[in-house]
Amino acid sequence: NCTHTTGDQIDGNLLVAKALVKAGVECMFGVVGIPVTSLANHAVSLGIRFLAFHNEQSAGYAASAYGYLTGRPGVLLTVSGPGCVHGLAGLSNAATNTWPMVLISGSCDQRDFGRGDFQELDQIAVVKPFSKFSVKVTSIDRIPNSVFGVLDEAVSGRPGGCYLDLPSDVLHQTVSESEAENLLLSAMNSRKHEANGNIETIEIEKAVSALRQAERPLIVFGKGAAYAKAENELKELVESTKIPFLPTPMGKGLLPDAHDLAATAARSLAIGRCDVALVVGARLNWLLHFGEPPKWSKDVKFIVIDVSKDEIELRKPYLGLIGDAKKVLSMINKKVKDDPFCLGESHTWAQAISNKVKENVSRMEAQLAKDVVPFNFHTPMRIIRDAILGLGSPAPILVSEGANTMDVGRAVLLQMEPRTRLDAGTWGTMGVGLGYCIAAAVASPERLVVAVEGDSGFGFSAMEVETLVRYQLPVTVIVFNNGGVYGGDRRRPEEITGPHKDDPAPTSFVPDAGYHVLIEAFGGKGYIARDPNELKSALSEAFSARKPAVINVIIDPYAGAESGRLQHKN
Ligand code: ADP
Numbered sequence: 001n002c003t004h005t006t007g008d009q010i011d012g013n014l015l016v017a018k019a020l021v022k023a024g025v026e027c028m029f030g031v032v033g034i035p036v037t038s039l040a041n042h043a044v045s046l047g048i049r050f051l052a053f054h055n056e057q058s059a060g061y062a063a064s065a066y067g068y069l070t071g072r073p074g075v076l077l078t079v080s081g082p083g084c085v086h087g088l089a090g091l092s093n094a095a096t097n098t099w100p101m102v103l104i105s106g107s108c109d110q111r112d113f114g115r116g117d118f119q120e121l122d123q124i125a126v127v128k129p130f131s132k133f134s135v136k137v138t139s140i141d142r143i144p145n146s147v148f149g150v151l152d153e154a155v156s157g158r159p160g161g162c163y164l165d166l167p168s169d170v171l172h173q174t175v176s177e178s179e180a181e182n183l184l185l186s187a188m189n190s191r192k193h194e195a196n197g198n199i200e201t202i203e204i205e206k207a208v209s210a211l212r213q214a215e216r217p218l219i220v221f222g223k224g225a226a227y228a229k230a231e232n233e234l235k236e237l238v239e240s241t242k243i244p245f246l247p248t249p250m251g252k253g254l255l256p257d258a259h260d261l262a263a264t265a266a267r268s269l270a271i272g273r274c275d276v277a278l279v280v281g282a283r284l285n286w287l288l289h290f291g292e293p294p295k296w297s298k299d300v301k302f303i304v305i306d307v308s309k310d311e312i313e314l315r316k317p318y319l320g321l322i323g324d325a326k327k328v329l330s331m332i333n334k335k336v337k338d339d340p341f342c343l344g345e346s347h348t349w350a351q352a353i354s355n356k357v358k359e360n361v362s363r364m365e366a367q368l369a370k371d372v373v374p375f376n377f378h379t380p381m382r383i384i385r386d387a388i389l390g391l392g393s394p395a396p397i398l399v400s401e402g403a404n405t406m407d408v409g410r411a412v413l414l415q416m417e418p419r420t421r422l423d424a425g426t427w428g429t430m431g432v433g434l435g436y437c438i439a440a441a442v443a444s445p446e447r448l449v450v451a452v453e454g455d456s457g458f459g460f461s462a463m464e465v466e467t468l469v470r471y472q473l474p475v476t477v478i479v480f481n482n483g484g485v486y487g488g489d490r491r492r493p494e495e496i497t498g499p500h501k502d503d504p505a506p507t508s509f510v511p512d513a514g515y516h517v518l519i520e521a522f523g524g525k526g527y528i529a530r531d532p533n534e535l536k537s538a539l540s541e542a543f544s545a546r547k548p549a550v551i552n553v554i555i556d557p558y559a560g561a562e563s564g565r566l567q568h569k570n
Contacts, residue, residue, distance in 0.1 A: 010180050011543070012140045012171035016104075017042035019147035020075070022184055027051065027066065027442055029059040029435075030077030031086075034118070035106040035168035037049045040077060051438055051471065055156065056083055060090015060462040061435030062442075064161075065422055066114070067100040068227055069443040071395075072155035072161070074100070080107045080125050080168070081119030092130040094161040096427045098308075100154035103127065104164045110138065111169065127163040134163035140173035144187035156194050157314060158308035169438070197323045206319055208302045208335045214276035214301075216349040217243045218384065223326045223425075224281020224306065224340040225248035231255070231418040233329035234280070239441070240336055242343040244353045246270050246284045249423055253395075253415030266356035271296050273352075280305045281325045284315045285426065291315065306331070335420070343357065360392065368412065373531050374419070374556040377408040377480065380535055382451060384478060387539040395420050397440040402454020403432050404487075404560035405480040409452050431460025434477070438464065441473035448546060453507060456485040462518055467523040468548035476542040478551045479515045484508035488557025516552035524548040 010018075016039050020028075027049045032040045044050050053059035056078045063074030074094070078087040084105035094101035124136050133153035134406035136144045150162040173182070211217050217493030221234060231254045238255060239244050244263040247254060255262065262272035270288070271277075277300055284291035284302065291302055302317035305328045312320030321328050343350050369397040388396060395417040400406045401424045415421050422436040431452045440449045448484075457477045466476050482488060488503040527538035529551055542549035 007175040008177045010177055011038075011174050012069055012137075012143060012166070013039040014042045015140060015143045015180050015183070016147060016166065016171070017046050017048070017177070018180065019144045019184060020048060021046045022144075022188060023148055023151045024072065025075055025151070025192060026072075028075040028077050029053060029062040029066070029439070031056050031059060031079065031083060032077070033079040033083065035171050036077055036079060036166070039106075039166075039171065039355070039396035041170070049442065050077075051442060051467070053435075053438075053467055054463045055461065056086035057431065058435040058438075059465050060087045060101075061093055061429075061432040061461075062090070063103075064090050064094035064099050064101045065432070065436045065439040067094060067154070067159065068097065068158045068223070068422075068445050069419055069440060071155070071227065071229070072100070073151050074439065076101065076103050078103065078105045079119065080123070081121040082106060083119075084121060084123045088127065088130060091127060091432075093425070093427060093432065095130045095132070095431050097425045098159050099227070100159040100166060100558070102150045103131070103161065104150075104152050104166060105168045106171065107165050109169045110167045113298055124163070127539075129160050129162075131163040131170060132158075132160040134165070135239050135499065136146070136165035137167070137170050140170055140175055141183055143170070148187050148191050152191060156192075157165060157520065158311070158401070161406065184554045190342065199323050199328060202443045203319065203321055204328075204331045204335050207321060210276050210301055210303060210319065211241065211278060212341045213241065214274075216274045217241075217276045217278070217343070218270050219243050219245040219280065220248070220271075220282055221245065221251045221254055221280040221497045222248035222282025222323075226251055226254055226281070226419050226434040228307075228325035229282055229418070230280065230325040230329050233326055233333060236333050237329060237336065240333070241341060242345070242347070242350060243278075244270060244350060246414075248287055249410055249541040250421050251282060252410075253420045254418045257414040259455035260354070261350070262356065263353045265360040266353050268295070269356045270353055273297060273349075274300055276301045276303065276570040278303045279317075280329065281307075283311060283426075284317075287426070291317075301517050338533045356362065371446065371532050375530070375553060376556060376559040377404055378412065379454075380480070380529070380530065380553050380555070381408050381412040383532055383535050384450075387536070389416075391448065391543060392547060393417065394444075396448035396450045397422065397444060399423070399428055399436045399449065399451040400453060401436060401457035402480060403485075404482075405452060405454040405457070413452070430457045434461040434464035437463070437475045437477065438467060438471075438473060438488060441471075441475055443562060449473070450543075451475065451477040453477070453479060454485075455479050455481045455515065457512065458515065459509070465519040465548065465550060466522045469519065469524040474546035475541075476549045476551065477519075478553060479557050481513060481515060481559040482555050482560055483511040483513070487560045490558065501524070512554060512559065515551065516550050519548060519550040524550065527551045528554065530554045547557060
């Protein structure tokens with residue numbers, strides 16, 4: 001399906017590629033086919049890196065994570081109909097996590113729509129719940145404006161997913177090169193520049209005064225603060241006031257997990273007893289127990305910093321500061337600097353948290369110190385933690401998914417640098433692993449990428465190990481293989497009844513599956529690890545090679561709990 005350019009005419013495919021380049025897009029993820037293959041080829045010729053996947057779902061997860069890591073929209077390119085539908089996984093994930101992403105799909109010929117055309121679908125209707133802005137390009141002259149429009153919308157205000165629909169007839173229309181240049185130029189000139197929101201000084205004063213008067217203040221931050229790159233401002237605030245802090249799972253690393261004021265290992269105490277909580281770029285949703293009792297005290301005053309007015313209106317905090325976390329925090333810091341206050345180490349609240357952290361950490365360390373074989377979740381996790389810490393800086397980006405693997409990993413693995421953790425996120429999305437690995441490797445080429453995931457999470461997109469090998473990305477995928485979703489077949493004999501009793505349990509996979517062999521089929525490196533020595537040597541070899549590798553860690557199928565730590569929701 002190679003469309004091309006004749007004389008000084010260029011077609012829609014080339015014009016889209018030119019507009020993407022002009023808008024600063026450096027990288028795209030996707031699966032090519034009718035009618036967008038030539039668009040991808042043109043984009044590559046013009047200098048855009050195209051990461052070609054096996055499945056749009058994975059490519060979409062990659063685009064969403066790329067948006068989060070870089071602060072620029074991750075772009076996913078798909079074919080029409082089913083390609084667009086598969087891409088919805090990534091778009092919805094971006095929308096839910098509030099990450100900037102643009103899904104670009106080809107669509108059927110406008111004249112044939114409604115008559116059962118090839119891969120026909122009303123794609124604008126389909127993407128609606130997951131996009132903050134979508135546009136169908138109805139003629140070639142609309143291309144530059146539409147491309148800039150979706151890219152700008154994805155990052156404006158609260159970041160999110162946007163959609164660009166490219167009918168095949170538009171991709172084949174042509175304009176002269178000079179006309180194309182004019183269209184690009186005038187669209188560039190009419191791009192909107194986001195107005196900066198204004199925060200009243202009085203609001204900042206109110207926030208600082210509430211923190212100053214608090215007996216048990218806490219600073220909570222999430223992936224919105226990470227997206228805003230607010231780490232320096234958070235460090236300044238925490239270190240000048242000595243207020244303890246609690247990161248959400250993906251907020252981990254904005255300040256090092258090993259920081260003296262980290263309350264992570266005393267989470268229940270910190271949120272249960274704090275009287276004023278400054279919440280930065282984190283929603284008071286299920287992950288933070290809706291900010292309600294019994295997890296939080298009923299009198300806690302929330303001061304919420306969020307770029308989204310809707311979010312503030314939804315939560316009705318004591319005080320809402322609408323704006324970019326980095327900017328708002330620097331205003332707060334300035335105010336604190338003018339009239340400093342500090343909890344001090346002898347403060348009973350800081351002491352109580354620090355004592356609880358020490359107690360919980362030493363209990364966890366005692367559990368981790370044992371070498372349990374066949375492996376439980378803790379022993380290999382400790383070995384992985386130590387191997388990652390041994391790498392120093394730049395720390396690798398950790399990708400984590402799976403119920404037990406992610407839960408245990410969140411507690412054991414330490415995040416020492418900002419934006420080095422990607423996990424199942426707000427939606428608890430499983431299957432993100434390989435896509436996130438590829439996005440991380442492309443977005444942060446200086447870092448190694450280490451995925452620690454369950455066998456079930458890995459299986460969603462295991463074929464993308466070929467993509468890792470094809471692009472030679474420095475990614476080590478560690479599969480915690482306990483033979484199924486939550487574990488192997490754990491049914492008691494009396495539970496195994498009915499006409500299909502000879503089928504394996506819905507939770508189980510082939511026991512002892514050779515996941516490491518998968519990557520070897522494509523020339524990557526595979527390892528199997530059944531004990532601490534095998535795991536240590538595999539990690540050391542894979543990390544120093546910086547080449548695609550899969551380490552198949554065999555875990556006791558009876559280790560791990562159903563639904564991990566979310567049993568109450570099952
Ligand atoms: P977590 O899962 O870490 O708790 P959430 O995804 O629930 O984090 O919340 C992130 C919040 O951050 C969202 O409400 C989003 O609107 C907000 N946000 C996104 N970008 C920024 C920014 N630049 N400044 C402040 N808040 C932001």
